[in-house]
Amino acid sequence: MEPTLTAYGAAKTVTGSCHLLAYQGRQILIDCGLYQGEAEAQNHAPFGFDPRAIEAVVVTHAHLDHIGRLPRLIREGYRGPVYATEPTLLLARPILEDALKLMLEEIHRAERKGKPAPELLWNEDDLHALYERFSPWPYYQRFAVGPFEIEFRNAGHLPGSAIVVVEVGGRRVVFSGDLGNRRKEVLPDPDYPPQADLVVSEGTYGDRNHKPLQATLEEFARIMARALGRGGKVLIPAFAMERAQEVLFYLREFESVGRIPVHPVYVDSPLTTRVTEVFERVRGAFSFKVQQLYARGIDPFQPQQLHHTASVEESKAINDLEGPATIIAGSGMLSGGRILHHLRHHLPDPRASLILVGYQPRGGLGRRLIDGETPIRIHGHSVPVRAEVHTLGGFSGHADRDELLDWLEVASNVVLVHGEADKLERMASGLWERKKRATLAEFGRAIPLGT
Numbered sequence: 001m002e003p004t005l006t007a008y009g010a011a012k013t014v015t016g017s018c019h020l021l022a023y024q025g026r027q028i029l030i031d032c033g034l035y036q037g038e039a040e041a042q043n044h045a046p047f048g049f050d051p052r053a054i055e056a057v058v059v060t061h062a063h064l065d066h067i068g069r070l071p072r073l074i075r076e077g078y079r080g081p082v083y084a085t086e087p088t089l090l091l092a093r094p095i096l097e098d099a100l101k102l103m104l105e106e107i108h109r110a111e112r113k114g115k116p117a118p119e120l121l122w123n124e125d126d127l128h129a130l131y132e133r134f135s136p137w138p139y140y141q142r143f144a145v146g147p148f149e150i151e152f153r154n155a156g157h158l159p160g161s162a163i164v165v166v167e168v169g170g171r172r173v174v175f176s177g178d179l180g181n182r183r184k185e186v187l188p189d190p191d192y193p194p195q196a197d198l199v200v201s202e203g204t205y206g207d208r209n210h211k212p213l214q215a216t217l218e219e220f221a222r223i224m225a226r227a228l229g230r231g232g233k234v235l236i237p238a239f240a241m242e243r244a245q246e247v248l249f250y251l252r253e254f255e256s257v258g259r260i261p262v263h264p265v266y267v268d269s270p271l272t273t274r275v276t277e278v279f280e281r282v283r284g285a286f287s288f289k290v291q292q293l294y295a296r297g298i299d300p301f302q303p304q305q306l307h308h309t310a311s312v313e314e315s316k317a318i319n320d321l322e323g324p325a326t327i328i329a330g331s332g333m334l335s336g337g338r339i340l341h342h343l344r345h346h347l348p349d350p351r352a353s354l355i356l357v358g359y360q361p362r363g364g365l366g367r368r369l370i371d372g373e374t375p376i377r378i379h380g381h382s383v384p385v386r387a388e389v390h391t392l393g394g395f396s397g398h399a400d401r402d403e404l405l406d407w408l409e410v411a412s413n414v415v416l417v418h419g420e421a422d423k424l425e426r427m428a429s430g431l432w433e434r435k436k437r438a439t440l441a442e443f444g445r446a447i448p449l450g451t
């Protein structure tokens with residue numbers, strides 16, 4: 001019998017990554033992520049396999065859409081190890097703990113309003129039981145789980161992010177995980193995959209290329225200098241893991257070469273603060289440039305006047321401060337979090353600027369601001385928008401179309417996951433043009449590794 005691969009998540013969608021490898025009745029899982037956004041309801045659906053029959057879980061990186069259902073796996077009887085690189089396992093903790101906090105807040109909110117509360121997917125006990133299963137493993141060192149020989153290689157997407165190579169039953173399969181953007185300065189470039197019978201590749205940006213990073217940085221520095229010169233506040237909504245720190249990295253750089261004045265920078269996100277603390281502990285997982293700064297005693301993610309605010313009171317106090325300042329807060333997609341009260345305060349101020357550095361979904365507040373909507377409603381208030389609104393496209397954490405095609409150069413047989421169906425189809429036709437076999441994974445359909 002051929003070994004098989006089956007997708008139980010991220011099939012024709014971006015979130016919920018979960019892939020099962022089976023051979024002679026033995027099974028391992030690659031990732032067990034949360035569905036997010038429109039697909040959220042699927043988190044409560046059955047996994048599609050028996051968690052008790054899985055021998056090991058191998059995790060590519062610490063984003064919630066790759067780890068967020070691990071505690072549920074434990075809740076449903078999984079008792080094996082969870083293998084990942086050490087940075088991934090260190091970063092997974094604050095991310096999962098924050099996810100639990102958000103789930104509990106949502107339930108309390110529903111109860112207060114007398115609405116039916118969503119069922120809690122997993123609790124603190126499940127989380128602690130999960131931590132007991134954590135088994136750190138370095139890059140480039142093979143390990144075996146039954147007939148599966150497994151190796152991590154660098155994916156350049158987050159500190160510790162991994163491409164996973166598995167050999168089983170005389171076949172080799174490569175999982176791209178989320179593949180990093182080669183232009184990123186803070187992370188090392190992703191490794192290329194070895195020859196394989198099958199490559200399971202992400203295709204988030206399978207239909208387009210990113211703006212060049214240099215042009216983005218020029219624009220970023222120019223907007224910052226102008227906004228600070230006006231004496232206004234600069235608001236930057238950012239994801240707590242990696243994007244927020246990348247913004248801090250460039251603010252420090254701009255200050256150090258005099259592109260922008262030294263000014264107060266507030267990180268108003270307890271999760272960002274926790275993740276930044278982990279970054280310091282895993283400095284070996286960053287690019288050479290970042291490591292060199294650390295070696296010279298410089299914190300690469302620390303502009304000169306950096307403040308981390310912990311309490312809600314401290315957060316609110318930022319808005320009473322006079323003079324220019326940068327405020328970095330979540331959520332990155334403006335769907336909630338502390339950024340909303342900063343927006344409510346500063347959007348009416350023509351000296352202020354809002355800089356969007358991450359993806360803004362259609363219909364979301366960020367997209368409506370880009371489209372010039374005014375006034376907008378925040379927390380039940382009508383807020384006139386007089387601040388400048390900018391959007392910067394070059395910071396993506398994912399490989400773009402050309403990078404994916406380049407990365408897949410050695411592949412002959414590709415299964416596409418982790419992307420919206422139309423984007424994956426565009427990616428598949430690009431691969432067909434290059435005389436490769438390419439298909440889209442379908443939920444629950446087993447694919448033989450060698451055909």
Ligand SMILES: [Zn+2]
Binds near residue numbers: 061063157178
């Ligand atoms: Zn990711």
